[in-house]
């Protein structure tokens with residue numbers, strides 16, 4: 265089933281024509297209504313009229329999260345505040361959050377793109393969707409909610425937590441679709457099993473994933489536990505929220521609703537636009553947002569784009585599952601390495617993710633990487649040769665994951681630093 | 697017949713061994729025997745103590761990674777070649793030894809060797825059949 269065949273199966277020509285028309289309007293609106301854009305455009309000497317082809321977007325300045333933060337609270341609104349009917353914020357690790365303002369039209373778009381996604385998951389107006397994403401300033405809960413409403417499905421806005429209640433409602437209400445973060449999903453599965461209920465009998469039809477990074481192994485595990493396919497949801501509050509990219513039945517990448525969002529991939533160092541198929545930082549321009557239009561927003565998410573007609577029939581471009589953040593990306597001997605790749609290797613050794621830290625040095629001319637891994641009950645053996653074997657095995661797994669040899673050191677439990685919230689995973693001692 | 701042994705994971709970092717021994721001393725643990733195996737990165741401290749489970753908990757409470765394993769204790773005759781005889785028995789029975797360590801027993805004026813073959817049960821059987829004096833766990837803990 266395709267929600268909006270006209271929009272999702274356009275020919276490349278029609279799509280580009282529509283995108284250009286919308287881009288020109290979006291740029292004009294941003295320039296005329298948001299002082300920030302006017303200032304940036306003027307500094308670069310570009311005018312909205314300079315956009316004659318889609319490629320001309322490359323003449324425009326990038327917008328970063330910091331730029332949005334500087335405009336806190338309402339500096340990025342392109343319409344009078346009165347026309348904004350809802351706001352969401354995205355928290356940063358430091359300082360003020362960024363604010364996204366939605367007009368009625370924006371909420372309509374949000375519901376539309378998310379409904380397309382639910383349709384990709386096989387959801388219909390007959391389904392009961394249990395939405396465990398949080399309802400609040402964060403966009404997680406509302407995106408799915410608006411999509412479900414648009415579609416006409418029954419939505420249970422249960423939000424996160426209250427696991428016992430979640431399980432009770434799943435059974436009593438006959439939930440057919442679950443929306444959760446992968447880690448909450450795994451936790452839920454465990455709790456369900458703990459109560460002596462076979463997760464497979466819950467009878468789910470589909471699962472929607474989002475809001476955090478996960479590995480393919482995690483997806484397999486969740487699919488197995490719930491005996492239902494799990495689909496990826498991608499989005500950012502700044503852009504609109506969940507619904508920017510959604511996975512179809514092929515489960516090989518996420519379709520971006522290109523009639524509303526224009527994606528580019530750039531090299532985050534040189535800022536050059538990269539061709540399709542190359543990995544880099546995703547940059548998004550909103551083509552139809554009214555409240556807070558974004559021009560070339562740097563997402564810091566690393567992915568690649570694939571074009572062509574998909575097995576599901578859609579022609580919308582596909583992005584890969586996000587596997588890293590440019591913030592976390594390390595260039596080691598010229599190779600891009602992400603902590604998530606190291607994590608993936610570690611997960612192959614042990615079921616629970618061990619604490620680890622990556623230390624990058626450059627003792628001579630070559631980069632050296634040491635991965636310190638906290639030994640755990642399951643990693644520790646009474647014999648030296650087995651411990652050395654485990655260490656070598658981790659080194660081999662990391663090698664096959666990143667293509668580089670690293671040195672693995674086993675360290676005592678609870679000796680690696682833990683910070684509140686995000687763990688310090690990488691220590692770069694190189695003087696670059 | 698099997699003697700419980702504690703194995704403690706130690707990072708090869710200054711002061712870690714000392715820290716472990718301090719914890720044991722403060723906890724009033726009487727160490728019967730001790731050995732250390734190490735590489736350039738890490739080491740394993742192996743201990744025989746009177747109350748292995750209690751001591752394991754004590755160490756874990758102090759953030760050490762501890763495993764309880766088993767070894768065989770054999771009394772060595774107090775004359776040259778005593779250890780060779782024991783190893784000979786295992787060798788003849790095709791039993792692979794992973795490691796061993798020994799300590800002197802003051803009362804009897806002899807020495808006791810602690811052995812960790814690949815298979816503990818096979819090891820015990822072979823040693824007993826070969827005439828070695830395998831010591832009971834309680835006798836070791838109580839020394």
Ligand SMILES: [Zn+2]
Pocket residue numbers: 512513514519574575576577578
């Ligand atoms: Zn598709």
